[in-house]
Amino acid sequence: QVQLQEWGAGLLKPSETLSLTCVVSGGSLSTHSWSWIRQPPGKGLEWIGEINHTGNTNYNPSLKSRVTISVDTSKNQVSLKLTSVTAADTAVYYCARGIGDLSSWGQGTLVTVSS
């Protein structure tokens, strides 16, 4: 059964770049698509973007100018970069397998943006 684990810096200052990695075990990256979703404290889910099995990406238009999602099949990792963060980017960040229907999720990692 596939397992996903997110990790990265948990505390950032405004204007810094958020960098998260999702390590995938028990499954092949190259035959699936992958998504990132975030959830601000006490709020609902927000789709960040997705990358399909051919490497094509699709991003939330509200974040598109700042976000990059990539896959490193040699390391079995999916990465998320979000530049120029502000307090509004404070959230739990999840990686998930699939696009649209998200069949497996990581446990999530809290990223706090504060000066």
Added chain:
Amino acid sequence: SSELTQDPAVSVALGQTVRITCQGDSLRSYYAGWYQQRPGQAPVLVIYGGNRRPSGIPDRFSGSNSRNTASLTITGTQAEDEADYYCNSRDSSSNHVIFGGGTNLTVL
């Protein structure tokens, strides 16, 4: 862009049936997925493709679709079903993924 609208909160008596709805124009073109999120946990897919259950999801969970509305029905609701439920779909004009605002289900 499209939106998905859910009732913020719904309650149901233990053992009874509850329907949680999700409305949006994108649902005329795309099926909804449904996710259960218990406090402090990651979401879990409970329905996909409108009415399909992933392996391991109890058969008391079912999904249906009509025009611009998707529904998640829980038959014989259990105490452990108390959670937030989110629908998602794809915006038919932009191809972006959208989530509903979530429904908090209380089991009385």
